Each structure stands twice: as structure tokens, then as C-alpha cells.
Amino acid sequence: MTVEKIVLNTAKIDCTGCKTCASDLAAENLRHALARLTGVSKVQVDEITSKVSVEYDTQKISFSKITERIEKLGYKVEIVSREEIQ
Amino acid sequence: MRELTKGVIQVALLGIFALAGALISGSQVAYAHEVSIALTLIAVALGYRIYLHGIRSLRHGNVTAQLFATIAIFISVVAGLVLPQASATGTAEAVGYLTASAIVAFIILAGMTLEDYIIHRTRGALEALIKMSPSTAHIHRNGAEVEIPIDEVKLGEIVLVKPGDKIPVDGTVISGHSTVNQATITGESIPVEKTVGDRTFAGTLNENGALEIKVEKIGEETTLAHIIQLVEEAQEKKAPIQNVADRFTTYFLPIMAVLAFSVFAVSYFALGFDVALARTVTVLLVACPCALSIAVPVAVAGTIGNASMNGIIIKGGTHIEKLKDVKMVAFDKTGTLTVGEPKVVEIKTFGNYSEEDTIKYAAIAEKFSEHPLSKAIIAKAGEMGMKIPDPTDFKTIPGHGVDAHYGNKHILIGRKMMETEISKEASQLMSMIETEGKTAIPVALDKNVIGVVVVADTVRENSLEAIQRLKGIGVKTAMITGDNMRTAKSIAEQVGVDEYQAELLPEDKVAAIGELKKGNVVAMVGDGVNDAPALANSDVGFAMGAAGSDVAVETADVALLGDDLTKVEYAISLSRRAFSTMKGNIIYAFVWNVIALSLAAFGILNPVLAVVLAEAGCISVVVNSALLLLNKPKPLAIAVA
Numbered sequence: 186m187t188v189e190k191i192v193l194n195t196a197k198i199d200c201t202g203c204k205t206c207a208s209d210l211a212a213e214n215l216r217h218a219l220a221r222l223t224g225v226s227k228v229q230v231d232e233i234t235s236k237v238s239v240e241y242d243t244q245k246i247s248f249s250k251i252t253e254r255i256e257k258l259g260y261k262v263e264i265v266s267r268e269e270i271q
Numbered sequence: 272m273r274e275l276t277k278g279v280i281q282v283a284l285l286g287i288f289a290l291a292g293a294l295i296s297g298s299q300v301a302y303a304h305e306v307s308i309a310l311t312l313i314a315v316a317l318g319y320r321i322y323l324h325g326i327r328s329l330r331h332g333n334v335t336a337q338l339f340a341t342i343a344i345f346i347s348v349v350a351g352l353v354l355p356q357a358s359a360t361g362t363a364e365a366v367g368y369l370t371a372s373a374i375v376a377f378i379i380l381a382g383m384t385l386e387d388y389i390i391h392r393t394r395g396a397l398e399a400l401i402k403m404s405p406s407t408a409h410i411h412r413n414g415a416e417v418e419i420p421i422d423e424v425k426l427g428e429i430v431l432v433k434p435g436d437k438i439p440v441d442g443t444v445i446s447g448h449s450t451v452n453q454a455t456i457t458g459e460s461i462p463v464e465k466t467v468g469d470r471t472f473a474g475t476l477n478e479n480g481a482l483e484i485k486v487e488k489i490g491e492e493t494t495l496a497h498i499i500q501l502v503e504e505a506q507e508k509k510a511p512i513q514n515v516a517d518r519f520t521t522y523f524l525p526i527m528a529v530l531a532f533s534v535f536a537v538s539y540f541a542l543g544f545d546v547a548l549a550r551t552v553t554v555l556l557v558a559c560p561c562a563l564s565i566a567v568p569v570a571v572a573g574t575i576g577n578a579s580m581n582g583i584i585i586k587g588g589t590h591i592e593k594l595k596d597v598k599m600v601a602f603d604k605t606g607t608l609t610v611g612e613p614k615v616v617e618i619k620t621f622g623n624y625s626e627e628d629t630i631k632y633a634a635i636a637e638k639f640s641e642h643p644l645s646k647a648i649i650a651k652a653g654e655m656g657m658k659i660p661d662p663t664d665f666k667t668i669p670g671h672g673v674d675a676h677y678g679n680k681h682i683l684i685g686r687k688m689m690e691t692e693i694s695k696e697a698s699q700l701m702s703m704i705e706t707e708g709k710t711a712i713p714v715a716l717d718k719n720v721i722g723v724v725v726v727a728d729t730v731r732e733n734s735l736e737a738i739q740r741l742k743g744i745g746v747k748t749a750m751i752t753g754d755n756m757r758t759a760k761s762i763a764e765q766v767g768v769d770e771y772q773a774e775l776l777p778e779d780k781v782a783a784i785g786e787l788k789k790g791n792v793v794a795m796v797g798d799g800v801n802d803a804p805a806l807a808n809s810d811v812g813f814a815m816g817a818a819g820s821d822v823a824v825e826t827a828d829v830a831l832l833g834d835d836l837t838k839v840e841y842a843i844s845l846s847r848r849a850f851s852t853m854k855g856n857i858i859y860a861f862v863w864n865v866i867a868l869s870l871a872a873f874g875i876l877n878p879v880l881a882v883v884l885a886e887a888g889c890i891s892v893v894v895n896s897a898l899l900l901l902n903k904p905k906p907l908a909i910a911v912a
Contacts, residue, residue, distance in 0.1 A: 211507065211568075213390060213391065214394070214503055214506060214507060217394070217503075218500070218503050222491070223422060223490055223491065234327065254500075257500070257504055258503060258504055258507045259504070259507045259508065
């Protein structure tokens with residue numbers, strides 16, 4: 186089993202102005218949507234900086250499947266780091 | 272939920288330290304004053320989530336209540352430490368700055384935690400769906416029945432589903448008979464019969480019989496998983512009205528900065544430093560930009576969540592706004608208002624021949640035909656309990672009928688096969704049947720017409736109610752169909768649509784929708800596959816019976832997962848309510864801020880009261896929006912009245 190950890194910067198494509206309360210809701214949605222993907226073992230979403238970190242089993246799910254899911258939820262994704270941790 | 276528990280503990284600790292600090296300050300303990308200051312400062316520090324939120328949001332160019340609160344608390348703490356002792360932690364008659372900041376931090380943190388909780392609850396509908404996915408499945412392996420995690424089930428395997436168990440996969444029944452409650456998917460709580468050859472969905476509940484199901488889709492590929500993903504995506508899509516709220520919030524920061532500064536300046540010169548400081552802090556604390564920014568997203572999430580529990584997927588906030596304006600709903604006929612499968616509705620006979628004879632010979636001749644009308648006849652024979660022998664020979668002439676032999680008997684089916692043999696009586700009867708929009712199929716034995724089988728598409732059980740409900744909320748209805756005028760007229764009269772158009776080719780349907788759209792917001796309801804172009808041309812496209820058809824779910828603006836057309840009215844009514852909630856919330860939040868800020872600027876509020884007001888404003892907006900989740904369909908009588 187190979188576990189990778191990726192850290193992504195995400196931005197809501199149609200984001201304008203004040204969103205903090207709303208972003209709590211979005212962060213919760215994002216967290217749950219990613220956590221449910223088969224092969225994903227850990228998800229952290231920072232509701233203010235929109236930084237997402239995901240740990241996943243590379244044999245069960247591909248990197249692109251994860252970013253695709255985030256993009257489908259209306260975010261732009263930018264890779265900050267990607268490393269094998271196990 | 273773990274974060275919520277953490278939040279509650281923080282709130283409680285903050286409260287305890289603040290209270291202890293305030294109590295000790297008035298007591299006779301040694302170093303009472305110093306201990307009190309220390310305890311109060313710890314309390315204020317425990318509100319660190321507020322300050323983190325506030326400071327980090329500033330870095331991202333956002334304006335939040337937490338930002339104002341952070342500034343206000345900072346000013347108060349500094350004032351409390353710097354100003355003379357009397358106003359620091361409190362005297363008998365007034366709460367000092369330091370204690371006030373602890374109380375303010377307590378209220379804001381409590382408010383934030385409560386909002387987190389409500390937001391969490393807004394996801395309730397989704398969570399309920401997610402919980403419906405079973406985590407294990409029973410399968411046959413190496414001759415024994417074993418229970419394995421759902422991840423390990425492979426395509427093509429056979430899963431066993433016992434009565435009372437949830438079906439773990441999408442698949443086809445290969446043995447057994449049962450009823451299945453598919454409410455998770457379709458929103459319809461009346462169970463449906465499932466037997467060999469029927470499709471089943473993951474997350475639905477098997478009721479009374481054991482089923483063996485061949486696995487076709489698992490995990491993220493199942494219909495249930497798709498629904499969950501679609502609902503998540505839909506909740507993320509903004510409603511256009513959000514832009515109005517965003518425009519307010521964009522101006523919030525500059526307005527607040529100017530206001531806080533002017534209040535301080537004016538009060539300082541008119542009433543002195545103490546008053547000026549208190550008023551400025553109050554102004555900063557009473558502002559509640561959050562109520563504006565959160566009103567719409569929570570309402571969108573609540574509405575889409577509610578719809579999903581009723582078997583309706585609304586694909587985003589934009590469609591909620593369109594739905595509320597719908598004045599006309601156009602329905603496709605075949606497969607939408609009607610069942611879409613022709614059925615034998617009547618059998619007319621001549622001479623000494625019985626209904627059984629007519630169906631029997633018709634079924635023999637049609638036994639190997641794939642034509643929908645043949646299937647209707649064979650199904651009828653089956654219902655009548657007949658065993659149908661094979662024809663000796665048969666010839667299907669497309670568009671005309673069938674010419675077959677059974678032993679030494681010659682069977683002819685279809686009008687064009689027997690133009691010369693048909694009697695005047697039979698001919699008249701058939702014309703009459705056809706004016707009713709039904710299909711008359713004559714059956715001849717040795718060139719004698721022995722009977723006429725009447726076949727018609729039947730109206731869906733709830734089509735009439737669906738139309739009545741729409742009328743009840745002031746929405747007009749139309750039917751557009753490719754079928755002939757007579758059939759169209761007959762069905763239109765049965766279901767009671769306001770207008771209908773017949774003999775339309777798919778491109779004519781697109782044009783018909785365009786025509787209806789002049790001066791109306793038009794929704795179109797179809798199967799989502801054949802009607803895709805017309806659905807796309809309408810303002811809101813509804814695909815019905817969409818469970819299991821990914822194409823239909825993808826293309827539609829609103830997908831009805833079951834066959835229940837009454838959901839069209841529910842979707843419109845729910846959207847109307849949702850929109851008025853959103854609009855109401857924005858106006859309310861705006862007015863609230865204006866009034867609260869005015870009161871604060873004129874010194875009518877104190878900081879603690881201000882923060883209570885601000886939190887109350889925000890929470891009432893969130894609660895009002897979240898309540899959309901609990902909306903329920905009205906009974907028909909009320910909808911009509």
C-alpha cells in the first residue's frame with residue numbers, strides 16, 4: 186500500500202467578497218465529499234484559507250480522481266505539495 | 272460532530288473563566304484584582320477561534336463579524352488594562368471593559384458554535400442518503416454464504432439480500448420475488464414489486480422476500496452515489512440572488528471603517544474619550560455582515576436537501592430561482608403523462624367467437640413478433656392464463672400486420688392485411704375506436720373477422736392529480752406529442768391539460784417550447800433522453816423516471832427520480848417558498864444591520880447588548896433558511912383551493 190499526501194489550494198470559482206460563514210458550509214461539504222471517496226483515508230479542509238490536504242491509497246484512487254471531484258464542486262485547484270508518506 | 276463537541280467545551284470553559292474573574296473581582300481574597308484580571312484574560316484568550324477567524328479572513332480580503340469583534344475586543348482589553356482600575360474589571364454599578372470583552376467573546380463563540388451546529392444539520396438530508404449505503408454484502412463464495420465489506424464485492428457476483436435488509440448494489444434480480452421500498456431514490460414510499468429481470472438500486476430496502484441480485488454497479492458508480500454527488504454539487508451552486516447579498520457585503524468593510532471612525536471622532540469631541548471608546552466598540556460589535564452572506568447559501572442547501580428527500584434533484588440555486596417563476600409546464604405525452612406501453616384495454620368479438628378465441632389466435636400469430644402492439648397482446652393472453660402454442664408458420668409485414676398459420680387455420684392480423692374481407696360492421700366499429708385515440712387491431716380466422724383487439728397507451732395514475740396541483744398553484748399546462756391528433760386529444764381530455772399540440776417531430780417540439788416561452792417561463796417535463804433537445808430549450812427541464820438513467824439525470828435541470836408527476840408542483844412550490852425565504856432574509860439582514868448600527872452609533876446600546884443583538888440577527892437568518900429542510904408537500908385539497 187502506498188499512501189500519498191497532497192496539499193491543494195482551492196478557490197471557489199465564483200467567489201466574491203464576504204463568505205466566511207458560507208465557507209463553513211462549503212468546507213463541510215468538501216470535507217465529506219472527499220472523505221467518502223474509496224481509498225481516501227484523511228481529509229483536512231481549512232475553511233478560511235481553503236487549503237485542502239488529502240491522504241489516500243494510490244492503488245485505490247488516482248490523484249486526478251480527487252482533483253476532479255473538487256473541481257466538480259465548483260473549485261479551482263492548485264497543487265501545493267504532493268508526497269509519498271507511506 | 273467532534274469539532275462541535277470541541278466548540279461546546281471551549282464555550283463552556285470561556286464562560287467559567289469569565290464568571291470566575293468577575294466574581295473574584297468583587298470579593299475580599301488577597302490579590303483579588305490581579306487574580307480577576309488574570310482569569311478574565313484567560314477567558315478572552317479562550318475565544319482565540321474568533322480572532323484567528325477574523326485575522327485570517329482579513330488576509331483573504333473578506334469581511335466578517337469576527338474581524339470587527341476581534342478589533343472591538345482588542346480595543347476593550349487594552350482599554351481595560353490601561354484605564355483606571357475602576358473601569359477595568361468592574362465595579363458594583365458597571366461592567367468594566369475587561370469583563371465586557373470576556374462576555375462578548377463568550378457570546379460570539381457560543382453563536383459561532385450554534386451556527387456550526389445548524390449548518391451541520393442542513394446537511395441532514397445528505398447524511399441520511401449517505402447512511403442508506405450498506406457497508407457489507409452477503410455473497411456466495413466457494414459454496415458458502417459469507418458477509419464481506421462492500422468494497423470487496425466484484426461486478427458480476429451474486430449478492431443475497433434477505434427480507435428487511437438494504438440492497439447493497441445496483442443490479443438485476445436473478446431469482447426471488449419481493450417488494451422493495453425505493454424511497455431513498457425515488458422519494459416514493461409505496462413499495463414496488465421486484466422479480467426476476469427487474470433492476471434494483473443500492474440503498475433501497477428489501478421488504479418481504481429474499482432476492483438474489485447480479486451486481487452491475489458498486490461503490491461510487493451506483494445511482495445512490497451519483498445522487499449524493501449531484502446533491503453535493505448542486506448545493507455548491509449559487510443562486511443569482513446571492514449577487515445582491517454580495518454587493519452589500521462588498522461595501523460593508525469601507526462603510527464600517529468610515530462609520531466607526533466618525534462615531535469615535537464625533538463622540539470624542541462632543542462627549543469625551545470614555546463615551547467615544549464605548550460607542551466605537553459597540554458599533555464594531557453590532558455589525559453582522561454574516562447574516563447577509565449566509566442567508567442564501569443555507570437556503571439553497573436546505574431547499575436542495577429537502578428536494579432530494581422527495582426524490583427530486585434540483586441542480587443548483589439558479590434553477591430554484593427559475594422554478595419559482597414557472598407559469599407554464601409542458602409535458603411530453605408518451606411515457607410521461609402516459610405509461611408509455613400500449614395495453615389491451617378492450618376486446619370486441621363477432622359471431623360466436625369469444626374474447627378468449629380472439630386473443631388466443633392473435634397471440635399465436637404474434638408470438639415471435641417484437642412489435643410493442645404484439646407484446647401488449649401476448650401480455651394480455653398471459654393475464655388471461657393462456658398457454659400460447661407456436662404458429663406453424665408466420666410472416667410479419669412491417670406497417671401492415673401478420674400473416675400466420677396454426678395447423679390448418681389461417682390467421683390474419685391488422686387492418687391492411689384484410690382490406691377486402693372486412694365487414695361493414697367491423698369497419699365502423701374500428702373507425703369509432705380510432706376516433707377515441709385508440710388502436711384497433713382486427714383478427715381474422717380463415718378470412719373471417721372474429722374480433723377486434725383495442726390497444727391503447729394508458730394514462731399514469733397520478734397524471735390527473737399532477738395537472739390539478741399545478742392548476743391549484745396557478746400554473747398552466749400543455750402537452751406536446753409526436754402522436755396523432757386523435758390520440759393526443761383523448762389523452763389531453765383525460766388528464767385535463769389546458770392545451771395540446773400533436774404530430775410534432777423532435778425539432779417541432781423544440782419550436783413549440785420556443786413558442787410557449789413567449790411571455791412565459793416554461794418548464795418542460797419529459798423522459799430526458801428522447802426529449803433532451805426540447806428540455807434544453809425550456810427554462811427548466813424536468814427529466815422523469817431518471818433513476819438508473821445517467822444521461823437523463825445529467826442533462827436535466829431538475830431530475831425526478833421516480834415516476835410521480837405530482838413532484839413537479841412540489842418542486843415549484845418549494846422553490847417559491849425558498850426564494851421568498853432568501854429574499855426575506857436579505858432584506859431582514861440588511862434592515863437589522865442598519866437599525867442596530869444606528870442604535871449603536873447613538874449610544875443606545877452597550878457592547879454586551881450589541882453583541883447579543885448581532886448574534887441573534889445572524890442565528891435567526893440561519894435558522895429561517897435551515898427550516899426549508901422541513902418543508903412538506905401539501906395535501907391535494909389545499910393545493911387546489
